[in-house]
Amino acid sequence: MAEELWPIPKFHFKVQMGDTEIGFQEVTGLEMEIEFIEYRTGDDPTYLKQKIPGLKKHGNITLKKGVYEGDDSFWEWFKEVQTNPERREEVVIQLLDEEESPVVTWTVTNAFPVKVSGPDLKSDANEIAIETIELAHEGFEVVYE
DSSP states (O other): OOOOOOOOOTTOEEEEETTEEEOOSEEEOOOEEEEEEEEOOTTOTTOOOEEEEEEEEEOOEEEEEEOOTTOOHHHHHHHHHHHOTTOOEEEEEEEEOTTSOEEEEEEEEEEEEEEEEOOOOOTTOOSOOEEEEEEEOSOEEEEEO
């Protein structure tokens, strides 16, 4: 009998930025699309436009993590990029199975921060302080292990 397959839960993942592995609460924005070009030849008897694949387009990736005492790495990277546009990182995001083996790997090319947000502060809240970094990039590759 064939082995029954189950979808992988989305809560077990790891992120590596450069040489550092960082624990994040949430990763969103792993999306790409192809813009299309509309074209019609002048002698087309159907009076319809053709749709032709054009350039690829990638959205920004948003990462959220808890605030740790003394950890200002997001803010420092954000400041560095303003004076050194070459300061970019490869970001590797891996969805893991129950044995911590990668099932899907997204390798993000030339990522750099375009937005950093501190936590929302509220005096009667009972939650962890979360900071957010939004990364622009030049595309990513997806590998299913």
